[in-house]
Amino acid sequence: xxxxxxxxxxxxxxxxxxxxxxxxxxxxxxxxxxxxxxxxxxxxxxxxxxxxxxxxxxxxxxxxxxxxxxxxxxxxxxxxxxxxxxxxxxxxxxxxxxxxxxxxxxxxxxxxxxxxxxxxxxxxxxxxxxxxxxxxxxxxxxxxxxxxxxxxx
Amino acid sequence: xxxxxxxxxxxxxxxxxxxxxxxxxxxxxxxxxxxxxxxxxxxxxxxxxxxxxxxxxxxxxxxxxxxxxxxxxxxxxxxxxxxxxxxxxxxxxxxxxxxxxxxxxxxxx
Numbered sequence: 001x002x003x004x005x006x007x008x009x010x011x012x013x014x015x016x017x018x019x020x021x022x023x024x025x026x027x028x029x030x031x032x033x034x035x036x037x038x039x040x041x042x043x044x045x046x047x048x049x050x051x052x053x054x055x056x057x058x059x060x061x062x063x064x065x066x067x068x069x070x071x072x073x074x075x076x077x078x079x080x081x082x083x084x085x086x087x088x089x090x091x092x093x094x095x096x097x098x099x100x101x102x103x104x105x106x107x108x109x110x111x112x113x114x115x116x117x118x119x120x121x122x123x124x125x126x127x128x129x130x131x132x133x134x135x136x137x138x139x140x141x142x143x144x145x146x147x148x149x150x151x152x153x
Numbered sequence: 154x155x156x157x158x159x160x161x162x163x164x165x166x167x168x169x170x171x172x173x174x175x176x177x178x179x180x181x182x183x184x185x186x187x188x189x190x191x192x193x194x195x196x197x198x199x200x201x202x203x204x205x206x207x208x209x210x211x212x213x214x215x216x217x218x219x220x221x222x223x224x225x226x227x228x229x230x231x232x233x234x235x236x237x238x239x240x241x242x243x244x245x246x247x248x249x250x251x252x253x254x255x256x257x258x259x260x261x262x
Binding site for chain 2: 070097110
């Protein structure tokens with residue numbers, strides 16, 4: 001069961017990562033050649049990602065919360081045995097970042113709801129970038145911790 | 154949308170309340186409640202490590218922050234909420250993320 005939860009947690013995180021990265025790139029859109037990969041990646045309608053980001057963030061968060069007890073019992077003591085203090089530290093940042101990101105969602109949703117307020121473009125951009133920073137950091141930390149035995153044999 | 158401005162207040166307060174509860178727990182070892190995964194149960198008070206295993210306090214910080222920010226967002230008058238600078242909505246959480254990284258660097262020494 002825990003393996004299934006972990007895989008679903010990872011899959012929702014990947015979906016979230018894709019959606020928020022598209023949106024984060026699109027709000028930074030600058031005019032450029034339409035045939036370039038980056039400009040095509042940016043050239044999406046960013047508001048279409050909002051609900052998906054909110055739903056996937058909450059789903060990933062809940063799944064992470066369900067996995068946490070197993071981490072506390074099995075993984076953290078292992079990290080302590082392996083003298084991997086830094087790994088415990090980055091996990092602490094992950095849990096705090098996730099909490100701050102969760103709290104950000106109501107404002108994020110508010111500023112992205114249609115019709116988009118023209119005078120809030122800057123706020124939308126920085127809210128999206130802040131949320132993207134949370135998602136990227138937590139994804140990378142999760143991957144490193146998940147593979148820690150292979151990375152630090 | 155009626156009351157939408159309250160979402161701004163909730164988002165600004167949530168991260169602050171969460172970090173306040175975290176630092177309070179760090180300094181006093183107090184938590185609103187603790188979850189003991191070995192026992193699979195919630196307790197108000199700390200249980201013996203030998204029998205109960207390690208506690209999880211994170212759930213209590215999340216729940217506490219949700220209650221505090223919901224109450225504050227309902228109490229703050231809508232006109233005040235509307236007057237809050239937009240920069241606070243992303244600036245406060247972004248500052249918290251930097252603060253978290255600065256504080257948690259203690260694990261790297």
